[in-house]
Amino acid sequence: MSENSPINLDSFKLIISREKLLFLESYSRQNISQESCAILLGKRTENEFLVLETILMENDEKSYIMFTINEDKLFSVYKKAESMNLSVVGIYHNHPAHPVPSITDKKYMETNPVPWIINSTITNESKCYIYYDSQGVRDVDIVFTD
16 A cells, blocks of 8 residues: 555455464364463554464453453563564454454543454354444454455
């Protein structure tokens, strides 16, 4: 995109390899007794988020309806990202329901305005969302690199 190109805020894209997303979905199915979660590292260019690394995280809640990540472990991920010259470009977790943000998700999406992939363990469908300023939660297109 050239320097003078306008940013298209009508469309956000999360770019990820099919292999990485299938790995995350498989991990969710293997750990169905609790919400699985992962941090996605990569690069952001305007409204595109390129996922280069996925880091599985432990769900401190041990709950199938919510997740929390230990602050020290999360800080370690941010340090790792910085050392790799990457950023946190997304959060992944699953729901034992349809892949839409819960009220709790929306609250945390506002403070973590990166794409959130939500996988349904009942339909195995993954959808992606982002909290964007005053517009609230918006859909994000998932685009595969391969």
